[in-house]
Amino acid sequence: PSLAKTLILFGATGDLARRMLLPSLYGLHADGLIAPDFRIVGTARSGEDDASFRAMAEAALERHVLPENRSADSIAAFLDRLSYVELDASRPESFGRLADALGPRAGDGIAIFLSTAPQLFEPTIAGLAAAGLAGDNVRIGLEKPLGFDLASSRAINDAVAAAFPEDRTFRIDHYLGKETVQNLIALRFANSLFEPLWNAAGIDHVQITVSETVGLEGRVDFYDGTGALRDMVQNHMLQLLALVAMEAPARFDAAAVRDEKVKVLKSLRPIDAASIGSHSVIGQYRAGAVGGAIVPGYADELGRASDTETFVALKAHIDNWRWKGVPFYLRTGKRLPARQSEIIVQFRGVPHSIFEGRRLTANKLVIRLQPDENIRLLVMAKEPGLDRDGILVREVPLDISVPNAFAGVRRRIAYERLLLDLVEGDPTLFVRRDEVEAQWRWIDGIRAGWKATGMIPGGYAAGTWGPTAAIALTERDGVSWHD
Numbered sequence: 001p002s003l004a005k006t007l008i009l010f011g012a013t014g015d016l017a018r019r020m021l022l023p024s025l026y027g028l029h030a031d032g033l034i035a036p037d038f039r040i041v042g043t044a045r046s047g048e049d050d051a052s053f054r055a056m057a058e059a060a061l062e063r064h065v066l067p068e069n070r071s072a073d074s075i076a077a078f079l080d081r082l083s084y085v086e087l088d089a090s091r092p093e094s095f096g097r098l099a100d101a102l103g104p105r106a107g108d109g110i111a112i113f114l115s116t117a118p119q120l121f122e123p124t125i126a127g128l129a130a131a132g133l134a135g136d137n138v139r140i141g142l143e144k145p146l147g148f149d150l151a152s153s154r155a156i157n158d159a160v161a162a163a164f165p166e167d168r169t170f171r172i173d174h175y176l177g178k179e180t181v182q183n184l185i186a187l188r189f190a191n192s193l194f195e196p197l198w199n200a201a202g203i204d205h206v207q208i209t210v211s212e213t214v215g216l217e218g219r220v221d222f223y224d225g226t227g228a229l230r231d232m233v234q235n236h237m238l239q240l241l242a243l244v245a246m247e248a249p250a251r252f253d254a255a256a257v258r259d260e261k262v263k264v265l266k267s268l269r270p271i272d273a274a275s276i277g278s279h280s281v282i283g284q285y286r287a288g289a290v291g292g293a294i295v296p297g298y299a300d301e302l303g304r305a306s307d308t309e310t311f312v313a314l315k316a317h318i319d320n321w322r323w324k325g326v327p328f329y330l331r332t333g334k335r336l337p338a339r340q341s342e343i344i345v346q347f348r349g350v351p352h353s354i355f356e357g358r359r360l361t362a363n364k365l366v367i368r369l370q371p372d373e374n375i376r377l378l379v380m381a382k383e384p385g386l387d388r389d390g391i392l393v394r395e396v397p398l399d400i401s402v403p404n405a406f407a408g409v410r411r412r413i414a415y416e417r418l419l420l421d422l423v424e425g426d427p428t429l430f431v432r433r434d435e436v437e438a439q440w441r442w443i444d445g446i447r448a449g450w451k452a453t454g455m456i457p458g459g460y461a462a463g464t465w466g467p468t469a470a471i472a473l474t475e476r477d478g479v480s481w482h483d
């Protein structure tokens with residue numbers, strides 16, 4: 001694939017651009033990972049010009065890049081790469097102006113990133129195609145949400161496919177850009193230690209928790225009516241599940257990795273009206289205390305009553321040989337006690353204990369994505385000392401933490417990896433159409449189950465781990481959530 005010489009950023013004045021995309025591009029610039037002649041063209045509807053866009057970008061970098069990771073000189077050089085084109089996606093002539101602004105660069109490699117409302121995807125793609133900006137030299141990155149159900153996601157994918165073939169379409173799931181998520185792939189497939197146990201014989205269950213302390217954050221239009229299932233499970237959590245559960249790909253390339261992930265996604269046992277009550281729990285936060293501060297309930301923040309779930313817990317099954325009978329418990333929510341994202345792989349215990357009267361804890365692999373990134377293997381070890389009753393055993397963590405093993409490495413934003421891959425044309429960490437559609441198919445079934453049974457979210461106090469029913473979901477199986 002050709003190296004893009006220009007990145008066109010749609011939604012360049014938006015929140016994601018300021019918090020993540022511009023800081024990530026700056027990170028690539030500061031580390032010398034993008035070519036000296038690489039340019040970034042921001043577009044949005046607001047009437048900026050080059051100077052005001054650069055000023056906005058500068059403010060964003062000062063706010064969102066740590067002081068030790070930036071310098072005035074390097075920021076100035078970065079800002080020189082930026083320019084701005086005002087663009088209204090509903091007006092085809094806007095795209096002509098974009099093409100004019102690119103000048104001879106329009107013929108070189110171009111990467112486009114759409115970080116706009118999904119309603120704008122269709123007109124934007126049509127406008128790009130009409131302006132001659134969808135040729136073989138152009139690839140397109142799409143930020144979520146890619147639809148709100150299978151049908152709408154297909155409509156978006158069809159509209160994109162009319163101008164960009166699949167191999168030039170890069171669907172972002174920023175969780176795939178997280179260092180620890182890639183480390184999970186390394187852990188599984190660069191070590192021989194885990195694979196023999198990585199199946200129903202060795203693993204009791206898997207837990208995936210993505211908990212957040214934030215609430216609605218003013219995203220009323222998007223979040224209300226979307227909810228936790230579609231905002232977090234459909235994309236990020238199912239991608240994590242697929243990486244944990246997939247077979248070994250023959251090589252680390254886009255086709256092989258995505259072929260394996262999609263097989264997992266297609267093997268998810270549907271949760272339907274009959275199983276929904278025992279396999280899902282939904283909740284909505286009420287007022288409560290998070291991190292010492294009293295916060296209002298969801299409906300109060302919203303200003304009206306709503307059936308949108310801000311918490312969901314699921315018990316999923318993967319119907320294949322490897323995972324027969326192994327539950328995958330998923331849970332995510334807003335206004336929970338801590339910002340903590342973890343994958344827990346719970347191994348089975350020893351078949352027989354020789355340490356009479358001692359409690360043995362089964363081994364656990366804890367892959368932590370947030371707030372810090374680390375991987376720990378919890379094993380039993382002897383406590384030092386001369387105990388009269390024989391050997392005292394205790395659970396201790398074997399630490400494979402990124403910060404410990406690789407001290408001094410700057411912690412990167414997930415988008416740095418993904419933007420670099422988009423610029424360089426490597427789709428391995430992007431989501432293929434059949435994956436997104438398999439994800440939606442499973443999610444749509446769950447939503448249909450809620451609808452058919454009239455299930456609505458139960459309340460939970462902000463600052464707690466969701467409705468008590470979420471605890472019962474695992475306790476029924478003799479399993480506790482790892483808090």
Ligand code: BG6
Nearest residue numbers: 144174210212231232236341370
């Ligand atoms: C986004 C969701 O995709 O992911 C947000 O729309 C959520 O609701 C965010 O807060 C979480 O991302 P991260 O990287 O902070 O875990």
